[in-house]
Amino acid sequence: MSKEALAARRSALKEAMTRENVEVLVLFGNNWHADHLRYATDFGIQEGQGIALVREDGSITLILDDPAECERARSDCTCETIFAPALVQEAKKQLSRAGNHNIAAAPYHLLPYGLLHGEKDLRVTDGAKIVERLLMTKMEVEIDAVRKAAALADEGYAIFRQAARPGRKDYELVAEMESFFRANGVPENFMIVGVGGPEVRGMAPPGGKILKKGDMVTTELTPCFDGYYAQICRTLIVGEPSEAQRQAFAVYLEAMEAGIATVRAGVTAADVARAENDVFRKYGLGEYVTSEYTRVRGHGMGLFPDQKPAILEDVNIVLQAGMTLIVHPNTYHPAVGYLVLGDSLVVREGGHELLCGTKRELFSVPLQ
Amino acid sequence: MRRGLMAWDPLEVPASALADRLARLRAELAREGVDVFVAYTNIARGGSVWWLTGFTPYWNEGLLYAPAQGEMVFATALSKRVAEWISSVMPAGEVTTTPRPAAFIGEHIARDGAKRIGILELDDFPAGHAQAILQASPGVELVDVTQAFARARNESDAVERLLLTKADALAQAACAAVDVSSAHARDFIAPAESVARLGGAEECFTLVAGDLGSSRAFVRTDSMGPLGETFAARVSLAYKGAWTRHVRSFAREAKAQQAMDRAHGALMTFALQSGESLEQAVARNFGSLGEIVNWVAEQPRGSYPLAPVANMAQSAQGFTAHAPFVLDVELAIEGRRWVGARMIGL
Incomplete structure (x- = not known):
């Protein structure tokens, strides 16, 4: 730096x-x-x-x-x-x-x-x-670095989408990501993945699963720039998404946008989590926002990829301008499996500055 | 973090091999009058818990508890959802996820009635965890058992040698994949990362000394610049938890590259002869090629997957001649710096 x-x-x-x-x-x-x-x-x-x-x-x-x-x-x-x-x-x-x-x-x-x-x-x-x-609360020179890391996360996810093809193993996708990040000056990246359907209850390091038609492929990418991390969470489908996958994704999109809309200096981490979780509760999915199925509904990021504040309904840390967060309503969905969606942002007085630019959609990759 | 392939293959790591290791450790602990064993692990210090369980947490931290008899317990602050996954890749021990792993282990210790608690690397053990254990099991004594662990792990068994052999092949292939035509160090090293991870590396650290003429410091990709006339790649990687390193030097000029290739060849054929010290072997293998500036030998030590155990200044700090080791050598050849490293003794 x-x-x-x-x-x-x-x-x-x-x-x-x-x-x-x-x-x-x-x-x-x-x-x-x-x-x-x-x-x-x-x-x-x-x-x-x-x-x-x-x-x-x-x-x-x-x-x-x-x-x-x-x-x-x-x-x-x-x-x-x-x-x-x-x-x-x-x-x-x-x-x-x-x-x-x-x-x-x-x-x-x-x-x-x-x-x-x-x-x-x-x-x-x-x-x-x-x-x-x-x-937790960054100066503008630090936020500049987080902003650059978020841009790298966007670029990285584009590489991930290209790498995800039927017949490939999960760790081969990671290999492509890491090679891309090294070539672009990123020394560290926090990354976990999930591949499959309703049997998948979370993300972990790759275990050799082979991508096949209909799989949901989840990932959170967290590259760093000058030591500062930014994260993006997205889900893609191998082939065309099913109706159940589309409907499930719509819940996560609504929840993430509700959470992000809540973010501004002065609210608590609990307020953001509640906004996300209320959407799940509205659709009868309240059980899936508990610790049985999900860890946090977002978290701070900076020189550590998972720093305070944890976005949870029992965390009353007040958000301050200059904090950098990811809002991600990642959790298990009983119909389709573990699904993720999340964007990084900066807390500002009266609102937030969005850092990720990747479209908020359920991506699909062609079968051939 | 560990983000490469993490999987357990019972053909590579049979549960019986881990049981043998635990039995060796228990015998050493019994000799010291220690009731139970506790080791700390995280991604920087995964060596000991991996040796006993085959597992390194990909993130966060954990504590392994080995009672005098019965199943080991691994407690980690990783989230509840990953407990099932850990069990699938950790062939020995029961898994518990808890926000307070040390208190959980302390409660086990209290239930077992243990009094002398053997802690691996007590000096380096996180103070917060030590406090939690002492609070949950009042009256116990914490005893450093680093030497007992070292005696138990003194030999490298066939399982470890097999994993190291695979790791070494991957590291060599990664170093061979660098793009020597690149102008910038990042482009030079990126293919090495790809080859290592496509080959199943669990973790991979790729560094470059971009201008050996000015420095032998290997830097990460965020500090890299243009390549100089001579430069080197350093690949440190883990395959299924077994760590190795490989370092290879390169030169733009053909004659200089030939000299570097000769030194690399000497490294690739390096072997300790019977009764020979490491110092003597380094002199015999490299003395005719140039001035020996420095050398370091690394082996697993306690929770450290690789740590210096001998060097040019102090030839024996804990070096075990009959176990594999990484040899890192620096030579001055006709005024140019050459550096090389590889796993020896597989």
Whole structure:
């Protein structure tokens, strides 16, 4: 990302640390939860684990336990980088050297046990208050990156549609997607798929299923740009959709549009979820919006592809301008199986900015 | 995230092989007076739970609990809907999806009356999970059993070797598929990703050192630029959870490429001779080709699918000579940098 954008992030972090009276912030990360680490360092960790120490004077030390990752960080990042196979011991040494400071850490529950326990325990508090709001509510320079990721998601879905042909295996579709994303500068993509009919109750990594006539092929694509993720969810049919598939899709389209129409600064995540779920309830499908059949009705996105707020009827986080979300009423439909539809957007005062441009339709791919 | 092929084939990974591994681990734990075993897993640290169950969570995290007797329990925060799918690709252990996997495991521990809880890599274990276990099973002692696990996993069994052989073939094919005529590193590496995933790679990390003349750092596609006179591809991939790496160097100029091909040939025929140290073998294989600048050997270590176990500065940090390993070598050949890596000892 640009030097200016990273400087803006670091400045926001420093301001939040000052507000909370924190002198050293410990950020932990790995390839699953890379967001906290990336916010301060702009390093997208791929293998092993890393800890960044962010000090009140603005200096940052990045400690990594993989030598090749350390070489990459030295090439990509501007902060001091240390290779330490014993990551926890090195972080402890660095923190001890800093003296008896007010130390906070995030994500606190994932912090290595050895960092908090030992002969000389460090007093470390939960740094969620400092980081979470920054991760959820983006500055315009960050939204620019999410916007670019959404454009890549649209392009990616066009490739996915071309790749989906009868006789192909599900993982072959992923191979085409990933090759396209690498060629276009995307290092990471969150992607799961579903292939089949009423027996399919969710999406997962591909298992070798062969596409055949009448299958619903569901996917959520989530490429990133400069570390920021955006998602698109669509369903396609191999061949012409059946009447049942068309009718089911109409419910999901109405639900997604109801959810999106609700999004604006000041409403809660619960309000959005309720708008989506009310549509299902209207058609007698209320059972299928419970946790038995669906996880969430959308979620935040940013440096983590599935961040707060979760769009659920019991989540009362107030949406703020600058949050980036996907609204997706993805769930199981008893007549046709698991069906998905979702678009990414930015929460704005009085409304939203839609990021995805792919048509909201039940796509079909020719049998030949 | 893992987004390539994830499937269990009982011909590749028989449940009996996993049972043998668990028995070896239990014997080592018993020697240390430990009652039960707990290991943490996520996509960056899937090595240990995969070795015991054949499964790596494609996303999120999980905890594996192995009581002294009976079935293992895998608890994950992945959503309820995927429990059935996990069971279909995880041949050992019962699956539970719960938002609080550590508390769930802690309750199991309390029910089993275990007192000494063996934790793999206790220092690196997430503190929140340790706390949840201690709260759910008061009075237990957490004990680090990293060494006991390492002794149990000391050997690479036939099942692992078979998967590694397939992974290695895929990684080689992927590296051979790069487009050396490309001007930009992204176009150069994209075909490698395609070949790896079409061949059934569960995960694939494709990186490029775009100008070996200035740096040997391998970067991801978001940091890549134009290719220089000499450059290299690095493919790290997993096939059914078994990880390998392959690195190959290229040159624009024909004579330089010939020198690189000779070094690559030496890497492809590299083998440890009886009684020979790794350091001696590297010198014997590469010493005549150029100056040996650096080398690193990687093997699975605890939850890490691949981790450095020996290098030029410290030749033995935990290297197991009779198990397969990835050898990564850097040479200076007539003023040019050459880098190469592959799995040895299959």
